[in-house]
Amino acid sequence: MIYLNGEFMxxxxxxxxxxxxxxxxxxxxxxxxPVYSRQPFRLGEHLSRLQTSxxxxxxxxxxxxxxxxxxxxRIVELNETEDQSIYLxxxxxxxxxxxxxxxxxxxxxxxxxxPLLPPTADQLHTGVAAITAxxxxxxxxxxxxxxxxxxxxxxxxxxxxGCAETLLLRDGMLTEGAASNVFVVNQGVLLAPxxxxxxLPGITYEVVLxxxxxxxxxxxxxxxxxxxxxxxxxxWITSSSREILPVTTLNGxxxxxxxxxxxxxxxxxxxxxxxxxxxxxxxx
Ligand code: PDD
Numbered sequence: 001m002i003y004l005n006g007e008f009m010x011x012x013x014x015x016x017x018x019x020x021x022x023x024x025x026x027x028x029x030x031x032x033x034p035v036y037s038r039q040p041f042r043l044g045e046h047l048s049r050l051q052t053s054x055x056x057x058x059x060x061x062x063x064x065x066x067x068x069x070x071x072x073x074r075i076v077e078l079n080e081t082e083d084q085s086i087y088l089x090x091x092x093x094x095x096x097x098x099x100x101x102x103x104x105x106x107x108x109x110x111x112x113x114x115p116l117l118p119p120t121a122d123q124l125h126t127g128v129a130a131i132t133a134x135x136x137x138x139x140x141x142x143x144x145x146x147x148x149x150x151x152x153x154x155x156x157x158x159x160x161x162g163c164a165e166t167l168l169l170r171d172g173m174l175t176e177g178a179a180s181n182v183f184v185v186n187q188g189v190l191l192a193p194x195x196x197x198x199x200l201p202g203i204t205y206e207v208v209l210x211x212x213x214x215x216x217x218x219x220x221x222x223x224x225x226x227x228x229x230x231x232x233x234x235x236w237i238t239s240s241s242r243e244i245l246p247v248t249t250l251n252g253x254x255x256x257x258x259x260x261x262x263x264x265x266x267x268x269x270x271x272x273x274x275x276x277x278x279x280x281x282x283x284x
Pocket of ligand 1: 032151176177178179180181199200201202203204205238239240241
């Protein structure tokens with residue numbers, strides 16, 4: 001069951017007009033929110049990032065946070081699995097094709113759910129492979145825009161190489177993954193690129209840094225060069241759908257020992273505990 005512009009319906013019956021600016025221009029923004037045991041995780045942070053994205057593309061938020069919460073909880077109820085991935089999207093609506101904003105058009109609001117498939121035991125045990133590529137996206141990667149063609153093409157490079165993700169380098173510095181943030185461990189210190197217009201401020205990225213801070217895991221937020229990435233002891237990718245996933249092969253070469261490292265194992269434990277506590281608190 002999905003939500004589209006005020007109505008709940010089965011996804012098979014949901015349709016949008018071909019002139020929707022999301023379809024024509026990719027003129028919209030989105031969020032992906034993980035749901036564990038029917039409780040949305042870090043919903044406040046996702047709604048706040050949605051607001052920032054909407055502000056960046058000069059689109060009024062069509063729902064209040066309270067309305068978003070109600071709609072999302074209803075979609076969670078209407079769908080079967082306990083753990084879900086909620087996708088929500090707002091576009092600038094339906095109008096005659098013209099690049100400039102249309103006047104007084106209602107935004108299109110869409111919410112769907114799919115079963116959340118976090119990393120498999122095998123992926124956590126052996127890690128995944130990744131490649132690097134030049135980050136050739138625009139200069140507003142902090143906006144969670146539905147216009148994802150560059151990300152799609154970059155991720156496909158990984159898929160073509162039988163890899164799970166493409167790690168992106170701009171001017172020799174690590175930015176993020178095609179659909180994830182990236183962490184590196186060097187000399188036992190957890191490193192993360194600083195937030196900027198060149199990467200999406202990931203909610204999972206924020207959780208990892210909070211957990212590092214609260215649990216005395218040595219970390220530093222600073223630029224990471226290509227050579228530091230290639231020589232890393234550990235590399236992880238993070239996202240709402242993949243949680244924290246160790247990268248154990250980069251460009252065909254083993255990362256560190258070629259196995260998920262000790263800092264990853266510690267952070268994974270902290271993350272699982274944090275999620276469990278958060279779910280318990282949400283249930284009251
Ligand atoms: N993507 N960077 C990019 C480019 C992303 O697309 C994502 C997530 C992230 C991680 O952000 P978060 O931790 O808030 O999920 C970073 C989602 C999951 C997607 O497009 O499906």
